[in-house]
Amino acid sequence: MLMRQFARGTIRRLGAAWPVVPAIPARAELLLVRPDHLGDVLFLLPALERLRRALPELRISLMVGPWSHPVVARDPHVDEILTFPFPGFTRERPSSPFVPYLVLRRLAAHLRRRAPLAAVILRDDHWWGAWLARAAGIPIRIGADHPAVRPYLTHPVRLTGSHWVERNCEILDATTRLLGGQPPATAVDPQCAPLRWYPWPGAELEARRLLDEAGVGEPYAVIHPGAGAPVKRWPATRWIAVGRQLVAGGLQVVLTGGPDERELVEAIRQGIVEGAVSLAARTTLPVLAEVLRGARLVIGPDAGPLHLAVAVGTPTLHLFGPSQPEHFGPWGDPRKHRALEAGWRCPRCGDLGPERPEGAGCMLAISTEQVLAACQELLDHA
Missing domain, CATH: 3.40.50.2000 (Glycogen Phosphorylase B;)
Structure with a gap:
């Protein structure tokens, strides 16, 4: 090395x-x-x-x-x-x-x-x-x-x-x-400089078709459990517990993920049992954006699809551990978008290398009860 x-x-x-x-x-x-x-x-x-x-x-x-x-x-x-x-x-x-x-x-x-x-x-x-x-x-x-x-x-x-x-x-x-120009005088904040997503033709219809095929009506929440770095993930057993409570509260649960996350998503779906469906590896990015747009809430670790949900205006809950929310947190109205973290810090904060496995203490320190309480606050505000 x-x-x-x-x-x-x-x-x-x-x-x-x-x-x-x-x-x-x-x-x-x-x-x-x-x-x-x-x-x-x-x-x-x-x-x-x-x-x-x-x-x-x-x-x-x-x-x-x-x-x-x-x-x-x-x-x-x-x-x-x-x-x-x-x-x-x-x-x-x-x-x-x-x-x-x-x-x-x-x-x-x-x-x-x-x-x-x-x-x-x-x-x-x-x-x-x-x-x-x-x-x-x-x-x-x-x-x-x-x-x-x-x-x-x-x-x-x-x-x-x-x-x-x-x-x-x-x-x-x-x-x-x-280059000889003058930058705009507007503030750089989520209101004046929001995240953008420019919809693709046909994506909304395709998202609705996928949801209809899966038997998903309104209302539903999205759980996106995967992340590009394994160390940013939260345990599957806890996503199962959150999913069951969301279903008990009257929401269907749609699980999303990429091709390499199908096994993780399927394990969570089977754990939730009733009221959950998997769209892992079944959506293009434009179609995923429309699936997220239709949700009441999107939950997951610090990952790109959570920011995509912010861009389309859906309330979000982002679980943070080894990455810093001050740098990478939700860029949106704090009443609709929340970063949840345990507040742990260690010398390896910011190290998202592929050799770091799932199970970091800063992620494990976020409890199921904290996530459910934050979910309820966001749903009540929506």
Whole structure:
């Protein structure tokens, strides 16, 4: 492990120092790079709206992973969506440790031919994306003033906001100023800069068809028990207990999840027994958004679908443990959207590595009774 870190650090230092001939911009194009998944990309959309209002004539291109294409494909504030399976974000190990660097070289050559005026690296620690922009010869390179990213940038931005919606707005507002514009004077808060979801044609009808086939009428609640990092999950036995109480209170329970979460979801469905159905691996993202929109309440750990529920206006309860709600919590009206945590902190807070298993003490410390009480408060307010 230490040898791998040393080798990676040496390669990165060489990459930052290697001479690069700047490309001559072919057009006034701004390339935005965001390699992350659902929730982090949703957090970007308010900042994109501010950027478009400030620089209406600028061509804005957004590079995301193919997994995030449905999140931004209908966003009217972007001129072009580019997709690329960013190393480290595919959730698969590369066949060789050299693959990320070989891929970087090929993609940099492509971007050099494209020759945008500027690039913005929107993840604060994404040194690979910053190196890519430098290797492509993009003359203006903007990103967070992070030690892993700073050597590749021409304009590092010091971030002061807490939540990542605020930070995205800080980076793109700084970009606006650098490119000669003036950011909007409106506040960066959930009311003035809400999360957005732009519906897809036919998705509402497909969601209704799936719910009808499963025998789900009104009203229903959604439990989304999965999360991208196992350490963020809450025990299945407790989701069963919550589901049973929701059914006893007159709600049907719809369980959602991706293809790799089918077994988890099915175990919870069988534990609840009556009144619960599984839509795991049966919805596209646009259809999932409409399923969430129709719910009375959406509950789950810190995961992208919970933020999607916020974006479509459904009340949400987010269970937080090793990730920080001040950075990644629900961006919405606190009367409708709540982050629930036990308040535990340890030296590994923020470590969401795949090697960390389910069962973190900070998640186990959230009791079933606390979750049910919060659910009831949200349902009473709705």
